[in-house]
Amino acid sequence: MENDKRHISFSPQNAILWYSVIAGVFSACFIAFVLLYIERQERAHIDRVTQSTADGIKTVLEEDIYRRMESLTEFAKLSETSNIMSDNEWDLLSKALYYSKQGYHSIVWVDSSFHVLRRMPIEGSETAIDFDLASQPMALLAKLKYQQQNSKVIAVPLTSINGNRGLGIYVPVLNKTLTSKKVEGFIVNVLLFDPYIKSVLPTYLLAEYKLTLFIDDQKVYSDQTKHPPTSGTWDRQAAFEILGQRWQVNLVPNNEFRPFILFRMFSLLIVLGILLSIFITLAVYTLMSARNKTKLTKDDRKKTEQLLKNLPGMAYQASNRTNRPMIFVSEGCTLLTGYSKKQFEKQNILWGKLIHPDDDERVCRTINQALKTKHLFELEYRIITKNNDVRLVLERGEPVSSIINDEFIIEGFIADITSIKQAEVDLLQSYAFSQAIVNSVVEAVITINNKGLILSFNDAAQKMFGYTFSEVKDKNVKTLIPRSYNEHHDQYLAQYKRTNKTHIIGTGRELVAKRKDGTTFPIHLSVSEIPNHEEKMYVELIRDITQQRVLEDEASSHIEQMAHADRLNALGEMAAGIAHEINQPLTAISLFSQTAKNFCEIGKFERLPELFDKISQQSLRAGSVLERVQMMTRQGDRSKEVLDSNMLIDEVKKLAESEARLRDIKIQLLPCHQKKNVFVDRVQIQQVILNLLRNGMEAMQSIDCKNGAIIKLQIKLQIKIKADNYIKILVIDTGCGIPNSMINELFTPFSTTKKNGTGIGLSISKSIVEEHGGHIHFSKNKPAGAIFYFTLPIHEEGIPNDK
Structure with missing residues (x-):
């Protein structure tokens, strides 16, 4: 199949298609390259022209402003030499200056108090006479700049009386003496940007470009309101400085679409080239396809023959005559009947002769009916092979009109279904067998x-x-x-x-x-x-499971009775332990009572309530111990509840703190970083922890706490894979430790390392912990002391832990 797929993928027809596509891609790439090159050249040309024009405008504006300032300076010098200039002299000189260059809005004489005394032109500006420029911030700013710079000053933006924006060139008129210079006033040249730009720059330049003028990054002129820019791609700038002010010219070509006329012409040529290349590609494709048509037809015929050969059966064309002589059969005929393709097509073997005699009449009747109705037919029958084997076949066929004459022929497919029928029989037998098993x-x-x-x-x-x-x-x-x-x-x-x-x-x-x-x-x-x-x-x-439930209930009752008997037997063992457990709160009560008596003798009555509360707590604790002992003699569940493990050990720490203070020992609490609940009898578990704490404090006190006076009470998580999760409660002391000879007997009754100990405390603790589903252990604390710890199963919500 891999060879067939490779042959189909690289057939001449597909090769022609791929070669045509590749030629088209190369043509498109070449045309795109030409297009990009033309566009790049056009853009470069526009950039160069725009930048050159912007530089030219910068030069024109810069030179014009300097020339106007020089003219005003000469005018101001004449005013200085003549001291008092008459109206006629002012009119003559200012008119000569005003009409010498276009673009002036007005030329004004301002006195030292910033009042307008004279103005050119006079027509249309009579209201400006005696106008107070002191109300104009820019005028005052010009005076301040002059005092700082001692030179000519340009002030922008300036708003004229009629509301247009412009700039003012202030040239001081000085009264010079041998010792000082005094400002008598200013010659002010007012230029409004709109008429000024139109008078200085050529009309064709303004028509072809959009000009924007900035002074100190403030836009003072723009003609883009009349001619909005077509694009910001061609924006170019040119900048210069005048008297410390930065002037910037922004220029955008107004007719940037014109260069694209050439581009459109090239685009048309490119489109024609693409169409021509497509036409040539199609012509080559058609020519090569025609040359390979015969070869492809032969290949298709071979493929069809190979396909029919691989089918599990025989495809055929048969004449509508007696015994159905075959016109065409596929190679599958040999495997199906034992006879060759040549024998069938030369009609040495007739298909009708192979049909089992018992099925021949039914087959002929079905085929004749299909020929009358011109419909498909399907039937199963037996044939006799060359080796005289009987096979069951399935035939599907239909009558079709012959292309040679008007007669009908039969086309169809015959497959061997002997094994399939046998599988169906075996399946029915297997089903009957499985049903018998299921019913049994x-x-x-x-x-x-x-x-x-x-x-x-x-x-x-x-x-x-x-x-x-x-x-x-x-x-x-x-x-x-x-x-x-x-x-x-x-x-x-x-x-x-x-x-x-x-x-x-x-x-x-x-x-x-x-x-x-x-x-x-x-x-x-x-x-x-x-x-x-x-x-x-x-x-x-x-x-x-009705009977199973009855047996389980009986077993559960029997187990409870046995447990009750065990508890009664253990009660004898625990008798000595009761005395041990009761003796501890009684000892504490005695110590607190003696302390209260001492406080009474020295007059510290304010400490008595605290001591009485502790005596009461220890009395209640002794009562709780007795109550738990009584519960062990009764059948039924213990009084268990779900508790936060951190809260449990915190309560124990508070109960043991008073005793620890009497021993000058500090209890350090190390809670778990995660909140984990346990399902326990609160008093019994607290009694276990208290017993371990007291044992540890006694061991530390026996060596005068030379290894430190801190005993640790800690909780850790103990996570196990594919098992229940536990918390581990540890009591870590730095006392004298446990002798090696006693390690194996620690939790057995009546074994102790204390002189006055009963040896029952750890045994009781072990029983309590194991009853709660945990275990109690011991390990050495390095470098000194002992670690007693026990485990309790973590309580999960909705899952009872009471075992």
Whole structure:
């Protein structure tokens, strides 16, 4: 198949197509390159012209402003030499200056108090006479700049009386003496930007470009309101400085679309070139396709023959005559009948002669009926092969009109189905065998589909539920479940189909079933999925556990009675321990009472309430110990509750703090960083921790706390893979430690390292911890001391820990 695929992929027809596409791609790339080159040259040309024009405008404006300032300076010098200039002299000189260059809005004489005394031109500006420029911030700023720079000043922006924007050139008129210079006033040249730009720059330049003028980054002129820019791509700048002010000219070509006329012409040529290349490609493709047409036809014929050869059967064309002589047969005829393709096509072998005599009449009748109705036919019959073997075949065919004459011929396909029929027989036998096995088991076996409808119901199920198969067939299986459970059954199926997460499917579960008469009974249900390519199916295996429940209840009652007897037997062992446990709170009560007496003698009565509270706590603790001992003699559950493990050890620390202070020892609490709950008897577990703390403090006090006066109470998490998770409660002291000879006997009754000890405390603690599902251990603390710790199972929400 890989060789066939490779041959098809690189056939001449596909090669022609690929060569044509590659030629077109190269042509498109070349045309795109030319297009980009032309566009780049046009853009470079526009950039150069625009930048050159901007530089020229900069030069024109710079030179013009300097010339105007020189003219004003000469005017101001004449005013200085003549001291008092008459109106006629002012008119003559200012008129000569005003008309010498275009673009002046006005030339003004301002006195030292910034009042306008004279103005050129006079017509239309009579209201400006005696105008107070002191109200203009820019005028005052010009005077301040002059005083700082002692030179000519340009002030922008300036708003004229008629509201237009411009600039003012202030040239001071000085009264010079031998010792000083005094400003008598200013000659002010007012240029409004709009008429000034139009008078200085050529008209054709303003028509071809959009000009924007900035002074100290402030836009003072723009003609883009009349001619909005077509694009910001061609924006070019030129800048210069005059009297410390930065002037910037921004220029955008107004007719940038004109260079693209040439581009459009080239685009038209490129399109024509593309069309021409496509035409040549199609012509070459057609020519090469015509040359390969014959070869492809031969290849297709060979492929068809190879395909028919690989089919598991025989394709044929037969004449509509007696015994159906074959016009064409595929190579599969040899495997099917033992006769060769040549023998059939030369009509040495007639197909009708191979049909089993018992089936010949039925086959002829079916084919004749198909010829009359011009419809497809399909039938199964037997043939006798060359080796005299009998084979069962399936034939599908139809009558078609011959292209040679008007007669009908028969075309079709014949396949050997002997093995398939045998497989069907074997399958039926296997099914009957499996049904016999299913009906022989004692558990109920029920098959359901993905909608929960019952498909099979074995004999054990009929006996267990009282239904016959016909009564429950195609009914939902929740019919067999009480109402309180059956609403969840469909939800479980839907959840499994949606998420493939098991709830009941794939696991076992105990629940309650309902018989036909309405009675209920406990069952164990396990559901398994049957792989099926069409739809999911499930098998439910149901076992009646009524008798099992009775036996379990009897065993549970027997175990409880044995446990009760064990507790009574252990009570004798714990008698000495009771004295030990009661003696501890009594000792504390005695110490607190003696301390209270001493405080009374020295007059510290304010400390008595605290001591009385502690005496009361120890009394209650002694009572709780007795109460727990009494509970051990009674049958039934202990008084357990869910507690936060950190809170549990914090309460113990508070109970032991007073005793620790008497021993000059500090209890260091190291809680768990995560909140974990335990299901315990609060008093019993606290009694275990208190016992371990007292033992540790006594061991530290026996060596005068030479290794430190801190005993640690710590909680750790103990995570196990594929097992229950635990918390570990540790009591870590720095005392004298445990002798090696005593390590193996630590938790046995009446073994102790203390002179006055009973040896029962650790034994009781071990019993309490193990009753809660944990274990108690010992290890050495390096460099000195001992570590006693025990474990408790972590309580998970919704899962009872009481074992």
